[in-house]
Amino acid sequence: MIEIRPYTKSELATMYFPIGSASNALRRLNRYIHHAHGLLPALLATGYRVNDRHFTRRQVQLIFEYLGEP
Numbered sequence: 001m002i003e004i005r006p007y008t009k010s011e012l013a014t015m016y017f018p019i020g021s022a023s024n025a026l027r028r029l030n031r032y033i034h035h036a037h038g039l040l041p042a043l044l045a046t047g048y049r050v051n052d053r054h055f056t057r058r059q060v061q062l063i064f065e066y067l068g069e070p
Contacts, residue, residue, distance in 0.1 A: 005060065
């Protein structure tokens, strides 16, 4: 089980997509966030902004709930 704690976006993205560059992993994670039904509105309700560099503990928890653990 992966620890639910604040992560940088790049750190979390490379956990989901370990092969390839960090920037490619980040693009893929952003795509998954936008396509997972209900995830983006749930993140926005926590104060998430697209330009943030970190995910909060609550945001990480939501990502794990919608996408599963990496």
